[in-house]
Amino acid sequence: MKQRKEKETQLQEPLPSPPYHVLHKLPPGDSPYVRAKNVQLVDKDPEAAILLFWKAINAGDRIDSALKDMAVVMKQQDRAEEAIEAIKSFRDRCSKQAQESLDNVLIDLYKKCGRIDEQIQLLKQKLRMIYQGEAFNGKPTKTARSHGKKFQVTIKQESSRILGNLGWAYMQQENYLAAEAVYRKAQIIDPDANKACNLCQCLIKQARYLEARSILEEVIQDKLPGSNDPKSRNRVKELLQEFESRQPISLASTSKGLNLEDTFLEGLDQLMSQWTPYRSRRLPIFEEISSFRDQLAC
Template identity: 60%
Template sequence: MAVVMKQLNRTEEAIEAFKSFRSCCSKQAQESLDNVLIDLYKGEMFNGRPTKTARSYGKKFQVSVKQETSRLLGNMGWAYMQKSNYLTAEVVYKKVQMIDPDANKACNLGLCLLKQGRFEDAGSILGDVLQGTIPGSEDIRARNRGRELLMELKAFQPPLELSDIMGLDDHDFINGVELLMNEWAPVRSKRLPIF
């Protein structure tokens, strides 16, 4: 219904109808509904033009549909994070990275993964920020935030096992420990004099 209303140039009504009936849809359909709503907002925001004029700190600049969509999704992801819904925030931030990659939003994605205990995935994304492979990585604030999150990540990671440090697999490690125990067993059984 919303798509048909959009085609009839009744975008505002389509958005209101969409919002009214969205709660009737299943959780599995919510991501698809997000895409339709974003499409409706794009049509509403730009009136069919590829850019619009925006203001920030008293300066005018042009914003593309892609940039505005990324901004709106970033705000949505942040709202989900504030509600501790890290899985949904992760989905939103991944969508943002596909539309318009950004180092700050990549840090937010890393935080979502960190909060879910997915340390390797979080480390990979934060590493990309620090290596400068994501647009916006040259911003000192994004780099500092990436470093802070990596430090937090290291605090959450489980400690290494002795076998990991020694570079042995579990079988070799157990055999080595047993060998050491057998060699040192006679020494262990002797009582030392008390002084």
């Protein structure tokens, strides 16, 4: 009986509080980078954090993380142009493993600044790396992080995501033919409701209403992943309203052809035809594609 009471007392004792750095999701230690993260996440002083990230970079303290984190904070402070220049100036000090992550930050910064041509070139560069088996360090998946949670991303998902971003960039240039072609490729690889809505938008801009409506019906009938997402539902409502208005489109919007992108898109067709099972360190989607590399106008 005495032992039982002792066990019950032990069970009722409060658990010890987690260490400070764990509680605030900070790296351990007291280096320049750790102090920068503390000011960013705990003190919530972004301008002071940027200065401390600079000190961490100059001190050579976790440069990979310091440069990426500083660029993200700069973007939040509407200093995206400065962030772009910082990445270009210091990325040569970063490890090879950090380059892909820095490219992702750069793409987001280019989008923020409206530098669409540079965004397109970098997206095509990332696609070329996938084609050549250089992405994900030659592995079929990678670990990604979003909102503090880790998850696995396949090369199929990454390829479709990049193509989706490329389609969005073409839409900003009003090159709806190129955007349509890229979105269709993305949907073949890894379809979802968001890209379907964007493809529908491309077709509406070209006054191809019947085709656009058939694409939208797939979302309405919940045939695609993400169809029930609130954002997708709101987007469907907006597109249905656009169908009703059916505003005439200008010749400038439809007269743009694929131009220099023809070769690139033809390369995508041939690359996708080479879809084979994973047999080596080459990435599964684009295995045995070396003969098509020169066809990519990247």
